Amino acid sequence: MTFGDKIRAAREGHHLTQAEVAAQLHVSRKTVSSWETGRSYPDIGMLVKLSDTYKLSLDQLLRRDPNMINHYENQNTLSKRSELISHISYYLNIVLLFITIINRLKPMPFGIHYLSVVWFLNVIILMGFVDYHNFFQRKVNRILFIVCAIVITIAVLFLNAPVLAKNPAYAAGQAFGSLTISFFYVISFLFILADHSIAGNKQ
Missing domain, CATH: 1.10.260.40 (lambda repressor-like DNA-binding domains)
Structure with missing residues (x-):
């Protein structure tokens, strides 16, 4: 049966x-x-x-019911594969975020710039492994997210204020780009702090 x-x-x-x-x-x-x-x-x-x-x-x-047993075995295999990818992506995020920040502060050789692109793509991949319900359930994560978003937004607007006065169109584009990059910095940093919410890192 x-x-x-x-x-x-x-x-x-x-x-x-x-x-x-x-x-x-x-x-x-x-x-x-x-x-x-x-x-x-x-x-x-x-x-x-x-x-x-x-x-x-x-x-x-x-x-x-061999079909059902095979189904759960396949699910288990996919789960282990997903866990491995999430672990690699999580630790890769730490390394690439550090390199990207250093490169922004002190530009490195041209080849290093490609690592920033890899970091950007890795953050997008990592987003797929986050348990957002669990992540935002913790009050500290909600506070960190809001504070980081506000501080970075103010900082970007402040830094672009002189350019905005001279060339509004250029400054607006520059500000949008800076906000986008800053958003990924915030997300990347919060993922490091909230590793318990990453699939495969849950205890």
């Missing part, structure tokens, strides 16, 4: 409709239907909830 057959039989045995199960699990009825027909599988957390709802052990749900 497949996983879908098992949960459908268990649901009917408890005299529940797909809509009632969906309401209990806080998912859509189509999701429950998709599980029962084998078009998709629940994640591990939802699998535990199904086990509790139908009073079936995880072993009973998973046994004798």
